[in-house]
Amino acid sequence: MPVASFHIISGNIIDSMMGIRGLQVVSTHMMYFLGGAVLTLEITVLSILIGMALGLVAALSKISGLKPLVWLATVYIDFFRGTPLFVQILLIYFGVLPMILPDSSNFTAAVIACSLNSGAYVAEIVRAGIQAVDRGQMEAARSLGMSNRQAMWHVILPQAYKIVIPPLINEFIAVLKDTSLVAVIAAEELTLRGKLLYSTTFEAAWIWGTVAMIYFIMTKTLSVLGDWVERRLANE
Amino acid sequence: MIDIRDLHKHFGKLEVLKGINCHVKPSEVVCVIGPSGSGKSTLLRCINHLESPDAGQIVIDGQELTHHQTDINTVRQKVGMVFQLFNLFPHKTTLENITMAPLIIKGMARDQAEELARELLRKVGLMDKINVYPAQLSGGQKQRVAIARALAMQPKIMLFDEPTSALDPEMVGEVLAVMKDLAIEGMTMVVVTHEMGFAREVGDRVIFMDEGVIMEEGLPENIFSNPRNPRTQSFLSKVLQV
Numbered sequence: 001m002p003v004a005s006f007h008i009i010s011g012n013i014i015d016s017m018m019g020i021r022g023l024q025v026v027s028t029h030m031m032y033f034l035g036g037a038v039l040t041l042e043i044t045v046l047s048i049l050i051g052m053a054l055g056l057v058a059a060l061s062k063i064s065g066l067k068p069l070v071w072l073a074t075v076y077i078d079f080f081r082g083t084p085l086f087v088q089i090l091l092i093y094f095g096v097l098p099m100i101l102p103d104s105s106n107f108t109a110a111v112i113a114c115s116l117n118s119g120a121y122v123a124e125i126v127r128a129g130i131q132a133v134d135r136g137q138m139e140a141a142r143s144l145g146m147s148n149r150q151a152m153w154h155v156i157l158p159q160a161y162k163i164v165i166p167p168l169i170n171e172f173i174a175v176l177k178d179t180s181l182v183a184v185i186a187a188e189e190l191t192l193r194g195k196l197l198y199s200t201t202f203e204a205a206w207i208w209g210t211v212a213m214i215y216f217i218m219t220k221t222l223s224v225l226g227d228w229v230e231r232r233l234a235n236e
Numbered sequence: 237m238i239d240i241r242d243l244h245k246h247f248g249k250l251e252v253l254k255g256i257n258c259h260v261k262p263s264e265v266v267c268v269i270g271p272s273g274s275g276k277s278t279l280l281r282c283i284n285h286l287e288s289p290d291a292g293q294i295v296i297d298g299q300e301l302t303h304h305q306t307d308i309n310t311v312r313q314k315v316g317m318v319f320q321l322f323n324l325f326p327h328k329t330t331l332e333n334i335t336m337a338p339l340i341i342k343g344m345a346r347d348q349a350e351e352l353a354r355e356l357l358r359k360v361g362l363m364d365k366i367n368v369y370p371a372q373l374s375g376g377q378k379q380r381v382a383i384a385r386a387l388a389m390q391p392k393i394m395l396f397d398e399p400t401s402a403l404d405p406e407m408v409g410e411v412l413a414v415m416k417d418l419a420i421e422g423m424t425m426v427v428v429t430h431e432m433g434f435a436r437e438v439g440d441r442v443i444f445m446d447e448g449v450i451m452e453e454g455l456p457e458n459i460f461s462n463p464r465n466p467r468t469q470s471f472l473s474k475v476l477q478v
Contacts, residue, residue, distance in 0.1 A: 136319060137323060139323065140324075143316070145310070145341050145389060146337065
């Protein structure tokens, strides 16, 4: 028995050194990786969309000047920017969700955690963008008789969004990468699939190299898209 | 039309307006002159509540602006404002800049708003710039669009906050000409300006402000040829010297 296992291991080592077995493992599991990447993308897209809505509401609350709203938004932003996402995921999946939504899946928990976290960062990006719009714009809109809300919607936000796009793209890239943390609650996205495959094959370099490459292709696509949007806005 | 009583305004510890009393009749053109920091722009900005006064009363067309139950937005619709730095909406074309407020606030039909905008652009001589963005306009053109934008709400009063101070000298004339046309049509106007020629020619009354108070007011010819207050004398001697 010890002899047999020695042979298997030594065989592995030789194959691994030549890279043949690793290449085989990775190529035969490519669809498995891509399936994980799809889940990564699903969590990312949902979290970005929900995070943007949350962030916009939080940013507008923070600049509304209404005490309770300002307070709520500040607490929200401070908490989610001031604690690690890893801890937030654990807290939400094991701590909070079982109390309010006992049947929720790890996917739901992952989206909720990433959305809440991203929303806090988006809020600060949006707030900075709104405040970067010249004060005269608000005054001109108000002097015509627009309400604060009308001025915000028709005059300030359409100008703020151009300022906000580059940092938002950055934030989207960060969200995409941060979804790897939800592996800890067994959401079978790209990183967890890498880990599972590693634990049965031990092809660390090949597996993690492939995982990294797939992440990189996704983030690079996002940033190229961002550059294109930025150029189009500049020409407007 | 505008009635201001004992108006006070502080910025921190600095008292910018120290009890202003002022009355503007319908169709009157009042020019406010004075050194910078005298409070003239603050006074103008109080009239449409871009600054909220600390004490005193402002009544516009029978509505008390300083009363807490007054809907400031409806009062502002009667008061057009033109800014030193134009403040056109850069993401909108000339036409959209002008139609925006009537469309959004009054719920005017689009073709009606656009017809109104065309009429106003003809008036300020910019029909050829109707589909252009503000970035492609000269300073004088921007300011004329800004005037048209304010007029699109069909205000009863127009406030001008140093409308030509940010312009190249050769563009001052075209803006003043538009303002003069407005005055002739009977618009009630309050103009904060350094253009003494305009104040003298178009103004029905000139107010000289310094250090937050109205030092002297009267007919333009009296103020310019025969100022009684020593501060007015020294200010005018410096400005008119050139």
